[in-house]
Amino acid sequence: MEKELLYPLTNQCRFDQKLDGLWDFEFDRESQGGAQHWTQQLPDPIKMPVPASFNDFFTDKDSREFTGDFWYAKRVFIPGSLRGQLIGLRFGAATHRATVYVNGQEIRSHEGGFLPFLADITSAVKFDAENEIVLKMNNELHRDALPAGDTAVLKNGKKMAKPFFDFYNYSGLNRSVHLIATPQNHVVDYTAVSTLQDDAATVHYTVTTSQAAASVSVTLRDEKGQVVATGNGRTGDLVVQHPLLWNVRDAHLYTLTIQLKANDQLIDEYSDEIGIRTIAIAGHQILVNGQPVYLKGFGRHEDSIYAGRAFDLNVEMRDFELMKWMGANSFRTSHYPYDEEVYRFADREGFLIIDEVPAVGFKMAAASFLGGLDQSFFDGDWTEELYKKHLDQITDMVHRDKNHPSVLAWSLLNEPDTSSESAVPYFEKLFADTKALDPDQRPRTFTLNEDDTFDTSYCKQFPDFYLLNRYPGWYHKWGYEISDGEAGLRAELDKWAASDIDKPIVFSEYGADTQPGLHKLPSVMWSEEYQIELLQMFNRVFDSYDFIRGEQPWNLADFQTVEGNMRVNGNKKGLFTRDRQPKAAAFYLRKRWLDIDPNF
Numbered sequence: 001m002e003k004e005l006l007y008p009l010t011n012q013c014r015f016d017q018k019l020d021g022l023w024d025f026e027f028d029r030e031s032q033g034g035a036q037h038w039t040q041q042l043p044d045p046i047k048m049p050v051p052a053s054f055n056d057f058f059t060d061k062d063s064r065e066f067t068g069d070f071w072y073a074k075r076v077f078i079p080g081s082l083r084g085q086l087i088g089l090r091f092g093a094a095t096h097r098a099t100v101y102v103n104g105q106e107i108r109s110h111e112g113g114f115l116p117f118l119a120d121i122t123s124a125v126k127f128d129a130e131n132e133i134v135l136k137m138n139n140e141l142h143r144d145a146l147p148a149g150d151t152a153v154l155k156n157g158k159k160m161a162k163p164f165f166d167f168y169n170y171s172g173l174n175r176s177v178h179l180i181a182t183p184q185n186h187v188v189d190y191t192a193v194s195t196l197q198d199d200a201a202t203v204h205y206t207v208t209t210s211q212a213a214a215s216v217s218v219t220l221r222d223e224k225g226q227v228v229a230t231g232n233g234r235t236g237d238l239v240v241q242h243p244l245l246w247n248v249r250d251a252h253l254y255t256l257t258i259q260l261k262a263n264d265q266l267i268d269e270y271s272d273e274i275g276i277r278t279i280a281i282a283g284h285q286i287l288v289n290g291q292p293v294y295l296k297g298f299g300r301h302e303d304s305i306y307a308g309r310a311f312d313l314n315v316e317m318r319d320f321e322l323m324k325w326m327g328a329n330s331f332r333t334s335h336y337p338y339d340e341e342v343y344r345f346a347d348r349e350g351f352l353i354i355d356e357v358p359a360v361g362f363k364m365a366a367a368s369f370l371g372g373l374d375q376s377f378f379d380g381d382w383t384e385e386l387y388k389k390h391l392d393q394i395t396d397m398v399h400r401d402k403n404h405p406s407v408l409a410w411s412l413l414n415e416p417d418t419s420s421e422s423a424v425p426y427f428e429k430l431f432a433d434t435k436a437l438d439p440d441q442r443p444r445t446f447t448l449n450e451d452d453t454f455d456t457s458y459c460k461q462f463p464d465f466y467l468l469n470r471y472p473g474w475y476h477k478w479g480y481e482i483s484d485g486e487a488g489l490r491a492e493l494d495k496w497a498a499s500d501i502d503k504p505i506v507f508s509e510y511g512a513d514t515q516p517g518l519h520k521l522p523s524v525m526w527s528e529e530y531q532i533e534l535l536q537m538f539n540r541v542f543d544s545y546d547f548i549r550g551e552q553p554w555n556l557a558d559f560q561t562v563e564g565n566m567r568v569n570g571n572k573k574g575l576f577t578r579d580r581q582p583k584a585a586a587f588y589l590r591k592r593w594l595d596i597d598p599n600f
């Protein structure tokens with residue numbers, strides 16, 4: 001059960017109850033919780049909302065910045081009607097690591113704060129009674145973990161997060177917790193991969209069940225509930241005549257229903273929405289259903305006022321409204337996999353997602369930007385342990401998200417240091433070990449940072465298409481010097497153009513910090529006018545090279561970062577403010593995007 005990541009649902013065979021709301025919460029400032037048996041009950045808890053990051057609720061800095069162990073607890077009644085089923089607790093995200101206890105019994109631990117995990121609690125449950133659910137969590141950053149960073153110990157003995165990345169180390173139960181129950185013999189996983197024929201489509205499916213017994217049948221229904229194909233067996237092909245394809249910003253979904261039966265008795269049933277579409281890279285084109293697509297969208301963050309990194313349906317609703325208003329058709333889940341609801345939004349709205357693991361900060365320059373070492377990250381003695389966690393989180397990301405039609409590609413790293421040959425063995429193994437994970441064989445990529453150019457990167461051979469993060473006009477050649485920034489950018493792209501590389505390039509980051517309401521004529525940096533000028537410069541460049549097949553400025557909205565002399569209460573490169581109101585650049589870019597044919 002513990003490697004199962006299917007989206008929870010309730011039906012005649014399955015049970016799902018969200019455990020969101022107020023939990024007991026307590027910092028373990030002396031790391032004594034284990035010795036003092038907090039696993040049974042927290043000594044002096046406060047109430048803490050779930051899902052939420054704990055940080056921004058507090059009014060004292062020691063609590064907001066707390067780094068170390070902290071505990072959650074909740075008493076949950078489990079009805080006797082579930083007796084005989086497998087009982088699980090599914091945590092959408094526990095950032096960054098957690099150990100789960102039920103009625104004082106240790107169940108399991110999990111490392112990785114941006115993907116779900118399931119704890120099989122069947123053996124510890126008391127039915128028709130209250131059960132004590134306790135989590136011991138920790139939010140420290142380490143170089144051999146994702147996202148990468150350090151944990152400093154100040155002279156006063158307090159720990160402090162030192163991220164090698166530019167987003168705040170929001171921590172806690174950031175996504176929903178579910179109490180679930182499934183039959184002993186149940187659907188563990190499924191895959192659905194489409195191919196297209198003239199006026200038909202074939203959905204090749206596989207079904208994995210927890211036990212070999214029982215027969216499997218599969219039914220595919222269209223949006224009107226009409227059965228369009230059926231199949232029998234744990235694998236097979238569903239042929240759909242005149243399919244309504246899933247297209248960018250013109251999404252059509254089908255409902256796949258899997259039934260498990262023994263002696264004609266229904267044992268388990270699982271349903272999910274799938275889209276019939278194909279993804280391919282052909283030369284410098286990104287193809288969806290064989291048609292070229294130009295990506296217009298954003299780098300984003302799961303970030304909002306009050307709840308920090310927690311998934312908030314209200315914020316997500318507003319973000320999709322803003323992206324549709326802008327004429328966008330895509331986004332990258334920078335710099336970590338987002339809540340499953342986000343992918344379901346994108347499936348319904350026809351948005352393409354570049355799905356990214358939190359392999360961010362694999363670059364000592366980023367650390368030195370924040371006070372680290374000056375060496376190649378991949379020369380570090382931490383890379384062996386790091387690799388295990390890295391591959392584990394890519395595996396879970398693909399396992400969780402593989403059936404979403406919206407997922408276009410997998411971004412395996414954000415801005416790793418590839419300007420040293422020592423990166424090559426790590427990349428060779430990573431791209432080889434991840435090749436077979438996705439039954440749909442989507443493209444794999446990573447973002448190339450300013451220091452990893454056409455001339456300097458040792459790892460250009462690995463990605464199926466390129467994501468470039470480039471900041472002329474902001475981190476260098478800024479202000480009145482931006483013309484030199486444009487010249488430098490064009491010089492690099494001329495090298496890509498003159499090379500024998502024929503793969504798409506998507507600009508996955510570019511932008512300027514902008515203080516909303518700051519106006520200056522002529523412009524200065526931080527003014528709304530300058531943000532537009534910078535975007536105009538990049539757009540002139542994008543329109544000069546036909547192998548540039550996407551533009552995703554940084555960022556959709558302002559977001560929280562660590563304190564620093566380059567951050568004004570967070571990162572201000574948003575086209576929208578943190579409370580999701582437009583800066584002038586949003587109106588400029590909206591006009592550009594609404595005038596562009598999305599298939600040009």
Ligand SMILES: CCCN1C[C@@H](O)[C@H](O)[C@@H](C(=O)O)C1
Nearest residue numbers: 166415450469471509571573
């Ligand atoms: C040059 C570093 C790339 N990029 C990473 C992203 O996480 C940061 O927020 C962004 C920035 O500094 O605005 C830069």
